[in-house]
Every structure is written in structure tokens, then in C-alpha cells.
Amino acid sequence: MHKGHCNGLNDVINNELILAAVSERIVYYDKNMKILWANKAASEIAGLPVPGQGGR
Incomplete structure (x- = not known):
């Protein structure tokens, strides 16, 4: 793998x-307000799957 890819x-x-x-x-949305990513704190409060713990 190219070194630049590893650093990125x-x-x-x-x-x-x-x-x-x-x-x-912290919640990351796309332009249509679809949640693309949420951190553990946001996931827990919203009842979303917690990142790194598999889906529900």
C-alpha cells in the first residue's frame, strides 16, 4: 500500500x-439530514446502535 494511503x-x-x-x-448528517455517523454519546441518547458494538 502506498505510504500516503496509510497516513490518510x-x-x-x-x-x-x-x-x-x-x-x-456528535452527529454527522448528509445534505438530506440522514445520519451518516454518530458518536457513542449521541447514539445512546437517541437509541441508535452504538458505533463499534454492532447493529441492533
């Missing part, structure tokens, strides 16, 4: 780990 992938993984660990609710 590591950045994505690090960003997701940081966002998942934040105690504030």
Missing part, C-alpha cells in the same frame, strides 16, 4: 477514535 487511513482512524471518545453528542 491512520488520520481517519484517529479522528474517529477521538470523536467517539468525546462526551458531547
